[in-house]
Amino acid sequence: MQWIMKTFQELTNEELYGILKVRVDVFVVEQKCAYPEIDNYDQFSLHYFLKIDNEIAAYARILPKGTKYKEEASIGRVLVVEKYRHKGYARELLNQIITFVREEWKEQRIKIQAQQYLKSFYASFGFHAVSVGYIEDGIPHIDMNWICR
Template sequence: MSWKVKSFNELSTHELYEILQVRTQVFVVEQECPYLEVDGKDVHAHHLYKEENGEVLAYARLLPAGVSYNEPSIGRVLVKEGHRRKGFASELMKRGLAFIHNEWGEQPVKIQAQEYLREFYGSFGFKAITETYLDDGIPHIDMILQNPTS
């Protein structure tokens, strides 16, 4: 198993297909939430993922400042069903924050989180900056991390 981080242009067509397939499986099918999953932001992103034998087990999309927010952001955070509760999500966030800090030198980091994950993201230092709101019928909050290095 290996962790990879690639820009859109560095992804092979197979890697891109695997990423889009697992994102659709988790965010559209599992969560029963029909929405435009392929939203045009992937071309600006770095794609962080854990892969084993060509299968994407965990994934996050790292967006530079100016794409979703004024700050850089981490989104589409997922661990594939059957691979959850193995620490992959925490490792994914640690690696994503390290990439943003080390490669882009950017602070703070802003995310849109599903409300039920407030404590998980809070464990990395993210603080809620909005009240809970519905996005595609799912409760969300916006959160910010002022100092990704702490």
């Protein structure tokens, strides 16, 4: 089991392919949602993922302030592959990313677009809703912010 963080330029072809595959498997196939998965943010993101037995088990991308949002860093494409769910990897992933953004980037705010059914999960990390619910790509979402206290 190994947690890995890389820029887009540092990813190997195999790693990039694996990341795109698990993102499509979860967000497009599993959630039955056709949307533009390749969105031109990957090139500016840090890619944080867990490999278990040479498979990507969990993943998220971290976007610096000034990319997706002008004033906040952002976390997106958060996932755990189905066979690795309910083992605490999502919680570990978010804890490590929040710590990284706060300590390494010295950012005090993170903004996310959360799927609405995960609102309480993100709230458990200190995120709070800053929008009413809305539909994006056919799925209920809510904007949430985390502010360092």
